[in-house]
Amino acid sequence: MSADNTPSNETTPSADGGTSRTESGGTELIRFDHVTKRFGTNTVLDSLDFTVSSGKHVTLIGPSGSGKTTILRLLMTLLKPDEGTIKVGGAYLTHEEKGGKLVPAGEKHIREVRKNIGMVFQQFNLFPNMKVLRNITEAPVHVLGMGKDAAEERARELLDLVGLTEHLDKYPTQLSGGQQQRVAIARALAMRPQVLLLDEVTSALDPELVAGVLDVLRDIAHTTDITMLCVTHEMNFARDISDDVLMFDAGRVIESGSPEKIFTEPEHERTREFLSAVL
């Protein structure tokens, strides 16, 4: 966590493309340098630069198709950037340095850097062939090398945190969408990631189940020092947990700042239009 508690400048799209601006405290954890991502002829991210400091909760907002989810998927290495570099914890994510040159990273390097990142998906993506408990212990046992008992102990703690202790012996299909998503949150946290990516985690839920999931995330945001990158259409939630809000449009950050600033006095016309449409 940063010692300084003035977060509004910490997540700054740097137009000059190079220097990180985390001068108000906090170590830089994530850094996008000139990242471009295209799908066919469609440029989703256009030479994007931004940094996120350790422990911060950052929300990405903007119209659909503006590239928010692509950022999370790039960080999770589900996509590779066409140009530019991404750093997590000071290490290149999809590149590595060999003989003083940057080359595409091998699987081993990617796995090492990826250890720091966890993700919760819109569609939960729990493993339907495993019970709730094993969904959570599978990776700690087989990736972190934890003992089965220790992993189960930790899984029980996490299930307690998300309020699902009594469901540990059920299969995902026996749970509601909201419960499945809370299991997915526990599963991601079990890997003790430094960064948690939340990709529209309530979009696939029935309205009455949204609050339960958001409460769990609020709890995590307020009680842990985990860094969060969150794509959401829940503006109240964004306002509640965010240190910084980044407004995206057409693959670029057009405005960023504290939630108070973005939601009450946005500078950019596109931000005002977007917020008036969703609020």
Added chain:
Amino acid sequence: MNNWSWSYIGEIMPEILKGLWITIQATIYGSLVSFALGLVWAMALRSRSRWVTWPVSVFVEFVRNTPLLVQLFFLFFVLPGWGLTFAPLTTGVIGLGLHYSTYTSEVYRAGIDGVPPGQWEAATALNLPRRRTWIAVILPQAFRRVVPALGNYVIAMFKDTPLLAGITVADMLFQANSISATTFDYLEPITVVGILFVVISYPTSLLLRALERRLVR
């Protein structure tokens, strides 16, 4: 036209049932070989290296597009010339297994492709090693989808086992044929063999359908 004789059937039944046991063994072992090899082909065809996918796909296409009987003759009559000799039943099991593996590989492929991309993504997000992703996440889900289709190939293979008579495997048809060759009475032996095939295949296919309903929820 011969007259139907029940007492004749009683006499020949022990020999026919001996043949049935061979037929069942050939089907079971042939199935196991085809399940295992099919998975090997399916995984190999997903390899990122052309040096793996190319030879495997040529081999699979070749086997799938040549008749089983020709393959059996090749294994039984040609390979011994190169110093590879197997017992008739073993040759039959290898032939059936190899031939059907080219179909089961397609079943596995469809089953694996049917696992939603989100499952791969979740495995990546949890940093699961590739091998573990296959074993713990993808294959268990693919297997549920492939069981009914694999079962259909087992039934098809069961009905193809009489081809093994061509390489001297003493299966049901071989037994019936040998009996008929001495008695010159074909009606009962061949009819009994046909009925036994129905009696086994039909309930098995009903069982498979029930299994399918259970597995594919």
